[in-house]
Amino acid sequence: MGYVGQRLIQAVFVLWVVATLCFLMFRLMPGDPTLNYIDTSMTEEQRQNMLVAFGLDQPLYVQYLIYLKNLLRGELGNSFLQGRPVLELVLEALPLTVALTLSALIVAYIFGVIAGAFLAWKRGSLTEGVAIPLVLATRAAPEFWLGMILLAIFAFGYGWFPSGGAASAGAEYGSEWERLFSLDFLYHLLLPALALAVYLQGLPLLLMRSTMLEVMQDEFVTMARMKGLSEWTIVIRHAARNALLPVATAFALGIGGSVGGNVVVETVFSWPGLGRMLVTAVQGSDYPLAQGAFLIIAAVLVLMNLVADLLYGWLDPRVSHGRKG
Structure with a gap:
C-alpha cells in the first residue's frame, strides 16, 4: 500500500x-x-x-x-466559442475517442500477439524475412498517410465506407449507449479504427517476437522439449504465456498513448473525438475547451501509466520486491 x-x-x-x-x-x-x-x-x-x-x-x-x-472543484469553465460547459463537451467527445482507441488496440494487439509468436516460431525463415520489413514499414509510416490511403481506396475509390464523421446525416439515438452500439456507428468506426490498428500493431508484434525468442532459450522450454512435447504445444502453452507479461503492460500504456495520439487520425477522418476537439479549440483560441481536452488526455495517460506499473508488479511479484529493496 x-x-x-x-x-x-x-x-x-x-x-x-x-x-x-x-x-x-x-x-x-x-x-x-x-x-x-x-x-x-x-x-x-x-x-x-x-x-x-x-x-x-x-x-x-x-x-x-x-x-x-x-x-x-471539478469545474473546467465554459467554452468561449460554444458557450457550453467544457466538462459537458469533453464528456460528449470522450466516448468516441475511447471507442476508436479500444477497438483499434484490441485488433492490433490480438493480431500482434499471434503474429509475433508465429514469427518467433519461424525465426530465420523466408516468412520472417518478408514479414519483419512490412511490419517496420507500417510502424514507420505516418498515421495520416495510412488514413489517406484507406480513404482513397475504400471511401473515394470503391465507396464502401463513409469518408468521415461518426454517424449518418439525420441519425438519431435514444441514448449514448444505443449510438455506440448501432450498426451505423460501427460502419463509420471501421475505417479510422483500421488505420490506427495498422499503425499500432507493430509494437505488440515486435515486442512479442523478441520476448518469445528470449523465453524459448529458458530452461523450462528445454525441459518441455526433453519431455517430447510438440513444438506447437511448447510455443503456445509454455513460451507464449510467459512472453505476454510485457505485452500486457504495453497494452495499458497503449490506451493512454493512443487517447492522446489520435489527433491525426481523428482529423483525417473528421472523427468528433477529443483529439479533433483539441485541434479546433487551439485554432479558435478557445482556452477553456483546449485546456479541458488537454487535461483529460493527460489524466488518462497518467492513469494508464499508473495501471501499467501496478499491473506489472502484480503479474511479476519480483518487480515489486525489487523496488521495495
Whole structure:
C-alpha cells in the first residue's frame, strides 16, 4: 500500500505540472479569443467588456489561482466559442475517442500477439524475412498517410465506407449507449479504427517476437522439449504465456498513448473525438475547451501509466520486491 500511495502522489504531482503548463501554454501562445467575436461595428469598449466576461482582464497569476480553484472543484469553465460547459463537451467527445482507441488496440494487439509468436516460431525463415520489413514499414509510416490511403481506396475509390464523421446525416439515438452500439456507428468506426490498428500493431508484434525468442532459450522450454512435447504445444502453452507479461503492460500504456495520439487520425477522418476537439479549440483560441481536452488526455495517460506499473508488479511479484529493496 505504501508503494501504491507513493505512485498516487507522483501521479497527482504530474497532473499539477501538466495543468500549470497547459494554463501557461494557451495564454502565452499567439491569438486572442475575442477575435472570433469582433466585427467591424465593435468598439474597443465592447472588446474590453468581452475580456471582462471571459475573465481575461485579470493579471495572469489571478487567472491561475482561479483556474486551480475551479479544477479542485471539478469545474473546467465554459467554452468561449460554444458557450457550453467544457466538462459537458469533453464528456460528449470522450466516448468516441475511447471507442476508436479500444477497438483499434484490441485488433492490433490480438493480431500482434499471434503474429509475433508465429514469427518467433519461424525465426530465420523466408516468412520472417518478408514479414519483419512490412511490419517496420507500417510502424514507420505516418498515421495520416495510412488514413489517406484507406480513404482513397475504400471511401473515394470503391465507396464502401463513409469518408468521415461518426454517424449518418439525420441519425438519431435514444441514448449514448444505443449510438455506440448501432450498426451505423460501427460502419463509420471501421475505417479510422483500421488505420490506427495498422499503425499500432507493430509494437505488440515486435515486442512479442523478441520476448518469445528470449523465453524459448529458458530452461523450462528445454525441459518441455526433453519431455517430447510438440513444438506447437511448447510455443503456445509454455513460451507464449510467459512472453505476454510485457505485452500486457504495453497494452495499458497503449490506451493512454493512443487517447492522446489520435489527433491525426481523428482529423483525417473528421472523427468528433477529443483529439479533433483539441485541434479546433487551439485554432479558435478557445482556452477553456483546449485546456479541458488537454487535461483529460493527460489524466488518462497518467492513469494508464499508473495501471501499467501496478499491473506489472502484480503479474511479476519480483518487480515489486525489487523496488521495495
